[in-house]
Amino acid sequence: MKCVREEEFPVDQFGSVRCNFSGFLWIMAGRNRVVQLLRRLEAVTCRCPAHSSTFQQAASSVHSTDYAFEMASSNLRYGEGVSREIGMDLQNLGARSVCVMTDRNLSRLPPVEVVLESLEQSGVGFSVYDSVRVEPTDTSFKHAISFAKSESFDAFVAVGGGSVIDTCKAANLYACHPDADFLDFVNAPIGLGKPVSRVLKPLIAVPTTAGTGSETTGVAIFDFEPLKAKTGIASRALRPVLGIVDPKHTLSMPERVAANSGFDVLCHALESYTALPYNQRRPRPLNPLHRPAYQGSNPISDVWSRQALHVVAKYMKRAVRDPDDLEARSNMHLASVFAGIGFGNAGVHLCHGMSYPISGNVKTHSAKGYSVEHPLLPHGLSVILTSPAVFNFTAPICPERHLEAAEILGADTRRVKREDAGPVLANTLRQFLFELQVDDGLGAVGFSKDDIPTLVKGTIPQERVTKLSPRQHTEDDLAQLFEASMKLY
Structure with a gap:
């Protein structure tokens, strides 16, 4: 049987595809109808090894437990004073315009000062957003997203606790998906939970608290104000490319x-x-x-x-x-x-x-x-x-x-x-x-x-x-x- 393209087949109002091979008319049920039929067959089919089939397995896999797990984490660098290297890291990434995110309290403290000095010494251009809300909300996320969309940033840096790092993840995500609705990537059932379809800009996280571990994960958490409950966005695509863990920063807590x-x-x-x-x-x-x-x-x-x-x-x-x-x-x-x-x-x-x-x-x-x-x-x-x-x-x-x-x-x-x-x-x-x-x-x-x-x-x-x-x-x-x-x- 020759291979044919999907667009060669006319589709009727029921989602079925009509194909004519050698004068015979075949009705190919739409995908959903096929799955439904296979599930019905599974319910009545003998399950002994002699009569089982791969079709049964395909139809029932959605109801089966998983059999594998994956490990994913950001690259990590640990050591006293490693924050001074961030300018070189961004230079190595070819970054010329960097969005640095932090909160107002941290913006006057040594962790941010060290990072900004490193960027200046390496000749990397940057703009600072210091309005991150501690325990962010959907409103504060959207404010940061607007800032991220205001310029053509080619990299992001988050200096702060989990609130800052999570806000920066969201800003990077939506800046790279400018046409997306905010709830598109938010976890179901509150949002649509769509998979991230584009490669995001490099994000370097510099944690200043010893708690969230957000520098290692692809998760961003926020308060969804309409429900008065937290939710988040979860995708490995959100993970920072590098987590810079400088223990000196925790002394300011x-x-x-x-x-x-x-x-x-x-x-x-x-x-x-x-x-x-x-x-x-x-x-x-x-x-x-x-x-x-x-x-x-x-x-x-x-x-x-x-x-x-x-x-x-x-x-x-x-x-x-x-x-x-x-x-x-x-x-x-x-x-x-x-x-x-x-x-x-x-x-x-x-x-x-x-x-x-x-x-x-x-x-x-x-x-x-x-x-x-x-x-x-x-x-x-x-x-x-x-x-x-x-x-x-x-x-x-x-x-x-x-x-x-x-x-x-x-x-x-x-x-x-x-x-x-x-x-x-x-x-x-x-x-x-x-x-x-x-x-x-x-x-x-x-x-x-x-x-x-x-x-x-x-x-x-x-x-x-x-x-x-x-x-x-x-x-x-x-x-x-x-x-x-x-x-x-």
Whole structure:
């Protein structure tokens, strides 16, 4: 049979294609009808090896679990003073017009000064955008996107915490897709979740906090104001080409910023290590392009997540209590990177999914150590407040991992039974938070039981992460978790 082009076939009003070969009229059903037919055949076909077929496998693969995982991360450079090299990096990339993004507080501090001096010394032209909002919103993202579209930038540099790096990722994305609607790339079901179709401009990230790990990932998180909940954009295309991790930058973090950033590291590590295994995640993608960035726990992410937990256990309290402890703050900066590589591929689950409506519905709480003019519940704090309840809930599914995490964080688990893994990890976390003077639950930051229906409603659209919980959950389960998190101690 000769090969023919699709356009040679006339299509009728039912989506079928009529083809005439050697005088015979054949009706070829449209793709959707073929798939439907194969699924019906699958339901009645014998499944024994003698009668199974590859057609069955093709039709049912969308319902099957995945069988593979991918590892992706930015190139990383670590060391004291490496920020001075950024001008040469951009010169090597051939950049002539660079968009530098930061926030107003950082714009007057050494990390930004060092980066701008490096660009000037290398003769690289740049424009500075210093209006990034701490805990960005769709409105603040759009403002930064407009700036990115205002000039023909050929590279981007983000100097700051996760808010700055995430904002810069979004600005780069939409500047390279000038005709895209804002919701085109936003995660479903809030947005359309379209795959990124173009190569973005090079982005170099210079993190100044030890928390988000955004320098390693292809994720950008923001508050979607219409829903009063966080969502984001997730694509490997968003990953910075280089993350410059200069531990000296963390010395400028106030105590509570160091604490809340560290809590984000802790939850990244715990959630990715206890996430649904990659080979239990559904659906299996029919095209590797559609394999999600968050794939479930896997043997490689496990290594990074465990190592991050060890570093947090050893250095976090020191890093919070003594801002001049360069060893402790340097190691927490590395822990942020380790956890970023781990969760950037494995994903997070309930603590993060539940945190998005918590931070999106903050009323009057103003966190210490943050110079902002709006109510603020820092991301790391909104994540950690539900952690004792969440890990008590998920422990029955993979108790060994929960016990291992508790042991790493200092618990004596030698005589603990598997069925007690949840309470042991929950109590270990409560003690850890108490020693670091964390607010006593959601009630202490302005929420009450009357807010629980709103918080549950805001968690439901976060399926991209909540579906990676090792334990399936209902809306009633979420309500009970929020209630259990109203008071910690």
